Amino acid sequence: MSHISSAAFTDTKPHYELLDGLRGVAALLVVFYHIFEGLSFAAGGTLITTINHGYLAVDFFFILSGFVIGYAYDDRWKRNMTLGNFFTRRLIRLHPMIIMGTIIGAITFCIQGSVQWDGSHVATSAVMLALLAAMFFIPAYPGAGYDVRGNGEMFSLNGPSWSLFFEYIGNILYALFIHRLSNRGLAILVALSGIGLAWFALFDIVGYGMLGVGWTLDGANFWGGMLRMLFPFSLGMLLSRHFRPIKIRGAFWICSAVLLILFCVPYIEGKSPVCLNGVYELICIALVFPALVWIAASGKTTDKQSTRICRFLGDISFPLYAIHYPLMYLFYAWLIKNKLYTFTECWQMAALVYTGSILLAYLCLKCYDEPVRKWLSRKFLSKNK
Template sequence: MRQAATDTHYHSRRLVLLDGLRGLAAVGVILFHADLGGLGLAFPRGYLLVDLFFLLSGFVLALALEQRFAAGLGAGPFVRQRLRRFFPMVAAGTVLGFAAILGRDYPVLACVLTLVVSLAMIPLPMATMFPLNPPQWSLMVELIANAVHARWLHRVSTAGLAALAGACAIGLAAAFAWEGSGDLGSGILQLPAGLLRAGWSYVLGIVLARVWKVRRPVPLADWRIALAAPVVAIAVLPLAPVPTWLGDAFVILAVFPALFWVAASATPSQAGERPLAALGSISFPLYAVHFPILNAADQLGGATGRLAGVAMAILIAAALAAATSGRLSAVFNNRRRVAEGA
């Protein structure tokens, strides 16, 4: 009994490391959008971190819920659960986006209609599907991936999922080569490419989770290295002497999967659990609300305004996390439940 409890805690610590990775990725995205001179230049390809979010989502949800899907948890109830989790942050980001454009030279009626449509998570047929909060496109795509996972993907064999992911990878590389970049998905004409991004990374996350459950890999690197490596890879990517699209495709198709497996195999120290869980707790709200906050901070002017926007986004994300998820102990308990189910 004691050994079982020890094993459960060991695997829950691995999942807490992935929480920390999600938090670092969210920070990388906000620095990409903030464009803070030197700091911003370290993340000109920060848009690729969205693919890391898709990979994390497929992996964690496969560990936590595939057995429940097989036992009868239907797609409808599951999607409603996901919507209950997503909607408060989507609403916060949309309302903040609406507030950020008030007083500017936009028709009020058009802004109100955009607010209503965005709250309903209905994409607009425009160059930016969610103009009040552009990153919302990836939240919509993730929800679609979640629904497909619950309805169909959990029934597909691991080999079949690998084939599906491979087909998405081919389409993704072609789209990147055609467009010249991997920064695709926010516009209505880019939606197919955005779905391919999720099709590759999310489905691969499911495959890796199934392998992880069987193999339970031994740590391949110190947990601090494993935590930082994916974000560092994005920071150094611009130094690679290759076309942008090729570098983007290489990171998504090869670098992220390899480094994610290293992160999934690593086990943080007990002292590192709480800061990692704290990073994880703010990751979703930070991603969901940062863009309109940075947009509003533009009124202050220059890098100073954007720096203030970054600080404000982190503070608001922390407040939203506390308001919606309660104490950090709830995160630990959830992770232990996932480890027991895995």
């Protein structure tokens, strides 16, 4: 996601509406990817099919986040922006839905029977500890008492929170020093982090055969997650500083189609002399994603209907990313229990989970996230306006 969420634009700056819409499309594709991840998991860890490279949506979210944060905040540090004000704004924007995703995760874990994937029962005290730690964004190391699912996730009640954890780190680094960098200094940061990410991907440092790293603290995953965040995040900021719109028609549909095609490219075999799948990942992250952001930022909606669609997709994107995975845990458990390993065997339930995730995200947005953020903004930010 944040990276999954957009920064709050200033009142005087226009929205990049197509970027909102594109972020929503990427979030919808992530949910689709996780459905097929469940089939792979139920089948014993086989390669994910159909939307094979859907995990790259995280890297796309990071570059979007960097672009939007650079656009929204870069020029405000010279006026009235302080560290405290920036962190308050980002916490208000992100943390309410992080808490909601964790609560839903705890509820679904209890519905699942409070058991790890191997069937071991987990004490209620461990679940409460996992809930408390996740609310304060304290990650679990593999084997920790609050790693309640037992598979080493940083946040075992809501796995995708790992990317939001790195989003927070990116925001902290931006506030402390990245925003102070000159264009040349930022370009050097992009180059160095890009070299690190290339080394990680091309030589398959973690051994997954793919860049799906960062979700656990096991081995080199933390540093892989840092590089996955830092390179696209800083690249997005560099793009925002140099952005000049180009004339293009149908930008939203072009970018959406390209994302879908990129995510559906089959896994690329071969690890000698370098990981070929890593080459593909780097092409997507370093070349294609920046181009898509540039194109989408250049385009404009042409009527009220398309504007409403893009705004809806943008509004729903972060809540959908933040709350959908606890439902996936239930779906995965159902697949395992019924020994279902292909989409044709479970498409009805998959469709129900997919639409249910969208509906739940919308309800959370309207009934919880927007009211809470409005109240928090009025309480903590009104004096700064």
